Amino acid sequence: MNIGLVAVILYNIALLNAQSTRKRPTDSGRETFTDRIRTTLAVSEAEDEQLENECPQPDGFFADATQCDKYYECSNGKITEKLCPDGMVFNDFSIAHEKCDLPLNIDCSQRPALQEPKPAEHCRRQNGYFAHEDEGVCDKFYFCVDGKFNAITCPAGLVYNEKTGICTWPDEAKKNGCTSQDVFKFRCPKVTTEIAQQHPRYADSEDCQFFYVCVNGETPRRNGCKMGQVFNEASGKCDWPRNVPECVEWYKGILTDEQLEDLENPKPKQPSTKKKSNRPTTTRRTFIPEEE
Template structure:
């Protein structure tokens, strides 16, 4: 490391890329170890064509790190930057992305035109000033539409309509029994036109509450009759999904006989419920 005298109020040792050593060329003798040219600092991968991976070294012990998608490690700043900012010969944008911006006129170039990633529907390239490519991506559940040059729902982009289908098939097949799919997954599935499968929902029943029956039947659970005045929770009309509790009806009784609540063996019952609200835009009911 080197002494940083940039601010007299903050006198400290710092990494070499943070210190101006002009006029002070002497450094400690290096003590290299595996992946660490010096004992402390951030250093690139020994493979100069590996632009995203680098190492953080502390007392000669290295920890591997990887830059986020589309960024490369800069030896000048010790951080992850866009390829053209790193200044590494083997890490130029065209080599990292294997994509070259098409030649366009100045009027188009100044708009930083976008082009679809030929290998992946979710990603696209922004050509800075029509020359330097930067890889960007659409949000999960969306794909890049070459006609509108924006991100759109897969069902509206014929060439990419099936992009997420395999992902959803694996997700729902491996979803644990009784687990609810996340709202993000459901929203993305609907945007892809994916048919959401049925799920078994777990509902908590307190002693004395109504015992749910299978939808479409009128037979109460064999464990006890539904107490009078405690109506069964039903689906919201109109296919909006979710459950709501109907208001307790107001009744007048003249009898003084007290009927004990039915006896339950546990606090949970299971019944089949279907998430058949593919067109429902409100995920709060899941």
């Protein structure tokens, strides 16, 4: 007999024997629909029990470990997941207080995840402070509450600082396109180290009342003199217009000569001549007749 044929026959016999030794599952070994329901309920109860056990204390408010605007309320050991309004994050300063705050006031570096934003006009999120959409606009920003915005403009010489949410000097804000040179269109002249340490001052070529202070001789900051005065570059101080020839007419049409004189030489205040009454103060009472 052919050896190859014999090998094939022996292999088939072995395969049939192996199949015959396998046991078919009985009905008692099969998982019924009822069994599945019971298993699901048991898992659900176990998860609920696990959630209850996650409360660090029976009562209080606790921050989520990874998401800054998510937190949990524990009441009698029962835990409830909660979410701050869009744009706000949970302030975990005290477990006794449920407080959502602005991200500017909270360190979220250890739990940086946030909910999906719900943007509105000029508002990247429903709540918070947001820079102007145009990166070239440095001194304007928006304060948003429930998706409604309020446009705010910084005082002259300051720009919006996204890190602090307030207006600061351009060199402190460190915003692209909003450096001191970009905002003021002024660059500090090169000076020696000795002069740089004195923070030299330079007149604003377009406004006699203002001047630039070059911090460490490099970073310009715009300052101004009080009303009625101008900057005297020769002395490096604020002075009266009559002492600065190029600015002697600066307040013409704004202040009269008399007003400038009063600002430079204010008159002493006259003491009040009104006599103070020594009579005690009484409260007038209104008589209301009783109804008959």
